[in-house]
Amino acid sequence: MRDLDPQGVLDEALAQMATTPDPRLHEIMAAAVRHLHGFAREVQLKPDEWLAGIAFLTAVGQACTPYRQEFILLSDVLGLSRLVNLMHDAEGREAAGTETSLLGPFFRDKAPEFPPGGSIAVHDTAGQEITIFGQVTDAAGRPVPGAEIDIWQTNAAGLYDLQANDASVMDLRGRFRTDAEGRYHLRTVRPIGYSIPMDGPVGRLVHQQNRHGMRPAHIHVLVAAPGFRELVTALYFADDPNIGSDTVFGVSASLVVDAAMGVPGSPRPDLPGIRYDFRLSRRAAGETGGRVGADPSQIMPAAE
Amino acid sequence: MRDLDPQGVLDEALAQMATTPDPRLHEIMAAAVRHLHGFAREVQLKPDEWLAGIAFLTAVGQACTPYRQEFILLSDVLGLSRLVNLMHDAEGREAAGTETSLLGPFFRDKAPEFPPGGSIAVHDTAGQEITIFGQVTDAAGRPVPGAEIDIWQTNAAGLYDLQANDASVMDLRGRFRTDAEGRYHLRTVRPIGYSIPMDGPVGRLVHQQNRHGMRPAHIHVLVAAPGFRELVTALYFADDPNIGSDTVFGVSASLVVDAAMGVPGSPRPDLPGIRYDFRLSRRAAGETGGRVGADPSQIMPAAE
Secondary structure (H helix, E strand, O other): OOOOOOOHHHHHHHHHOOOOOOOOHHHHHHHHHHHHHHHHHHOOHHHHHHHHHHHHHHHHHOOOOOEEOHHHHHHHOOOHHHHHHHHHHHHHOOOOOOOOOOOOOOOOOOOOOOOOOOEEOOOOOOOOEEEEEEEEEOOOOOEEEOOOOEEEEEOOOOOOHHHOOOOOOOEEEEEEEOOOOEEEEEEEEOOOOOEOOOOOOOHHHHHHHOOOOEEOOOEEEEEEEEEEEEEEEEEEEOOOOOOOOOOOOOOOOHHHEEEEOOOOOOOOOOOOOEEEOOEEOOOOOOOOOOOOOOHHHHOOOOOO | OOOOHHHHHHHHHHHHOOOOOHHHHHHHHHHHHHHHHHHHHHHHOHHHHHHHHHHHHHHHHHHHHOOOHHHHHHHHHHHHHHHHHHHHHHHHHHOOOOOOOOOOOOOOOOOOOOOOOEEOOOOOOOEEEEEEEEEEEEEOEEEOOOOEEEEEEEEOOOOOOHHOOOOOOOOOEEEEEEOOOOOEEEEEEEOOOOOOOOOOOOHHHHHHOOOOOOOOOOEEEEEEEOEOOOOEEEEOOOOOOOOOOOOOOOOOHEEOOEEEEOOOOOOOOOOOOOOOOEEOOOOOOOOOOOOOOHHHHHHHHHHH
16 A cells, blocks of 8 residues: 555556456556556646546547447547558558558448449439549459459538438449459549538537548548458549548558549540559458458447 | 658648647647557557447447446546546645545535534444544644535445435535634444446446456545635545555555544544544645546536
8 A cells, every 4th residue: 555646546557457367458458548647647637627538538429329430530530540540551461552541431331233334323423424444453463353342432512322312322332343354444423522520529629620620532442352351442532622631541642543534544535534453462361351440330329 | 642651640640630729739639649549559459459449438428327427437447537636636735735535426515514523324324333533734734723524425335325315315425614723523334345337338347357346445525625725535444355456546545544442532432433634735826626526417418
């Protein structure tokens, strides 16, 4: 028994957790507690600030519904989601493999299948039509035939199908397969950038930080083929005004594209085109391939 | 535009927050993000672990009700509440002043007033009767007459009045005033230790850590007098089996007491007695005196 000082509280907290049977839970919680205390000591957190923090986290938790995951949004705007994504990437991606990006909350399983050259803009066709084409290869550049390319995006108003329509409609998303040479091509309309939800506690924080809260226009891509690590990425449009300040930090230079006329090899020279070749990394033995942000439905509060 | 690495994501997140107009919010959030990223990088947080963390925090937020603050409980079991308490203490307490402890969630305003020697065990009188007496002084030992001493505790079953009865009952809590020499004396029954709520996500975490989740027996004390910093503290019983492992880290050596027969000066030599002198620190100019954990009702979700 001693009189506690800040270091003493930390030592006691770590000592109490030392009995944790699961070594990984122990490692994670010990680090979490050290960093949490380090944060509070560094800023000399005051009681009323502590209470404001408790109130904020409570509001974030209470804002979660079966259709909204406000804690993932918080993780996104603090750069944590992207960091976890990058670390996962660094661990398993081959050096020459395509960079990954955030899955985001709008992925849906079993999007409609299209033949090569089909357009995913079925219901909502407003906007500039474009074509995207290229090749899926392994990291050494060898073609991957039969790879599945799943793409999804917003409409010309910045809304995903789930936001623009009832849940029965699947639009502006679709699946394609590469041919014998690993080639694919598809059509869509230009997506536009959009704001993260600003009507909850995370939006209020972003507003208090004078941030714009916008994501630049992008198209989500998930490429899967047997034996390869699932590639979760996105292509970002170079001319979006927020291309350099994505509020969830998803953009990397290698994922920035431009839709232009006269792209060599375009199967649709009549449309602005983007050529993008996806390079898949081999799946390591025993790799489970968890998606960052995948399946948030698993952790949603149950519908009432 | 560059390809991001972990340091790059952190840099970009900090750069986006640099526009925050409130300098203190900026300081706190920048430190929070640095430590959050530091934590994730140190443990190399995996996507499925990240998702488990999101799910945990969501469950903590959803467990909050008008009558339960699960995020404060999380802060408590991680030692954060106690740390904020200690830092607040170190900032304003005079060196000779009594140490503080956690206010906890069971403080109630306007507890019944009692004359000197009265017993706060009115409805629920089970347990060993004891007396507590002593003097309230300033840090130099000069008596503080007319100080208000507010005390509250569990019954012999380990329950506070709010847990044992409906809210209309105030029991095992009361207010006393010091006399012209700063002296006080009162009677109560021995409280017993109790478990934090183990039926929520925080309880499940504590269980996964093989921690007992118990607080040692204690009596909460709040001492207030004009011109002095409000003293929020508690007295802990030396013979409680968990005196050395309080699950919320409230115990300090200087706050440990023993109820014994024959304590010199006891006004009730027929009862086991505790002598405890409280030394108040002067209030600094402009000090607001926020209580750690005070008024959680302010941040509770509204009743439905």
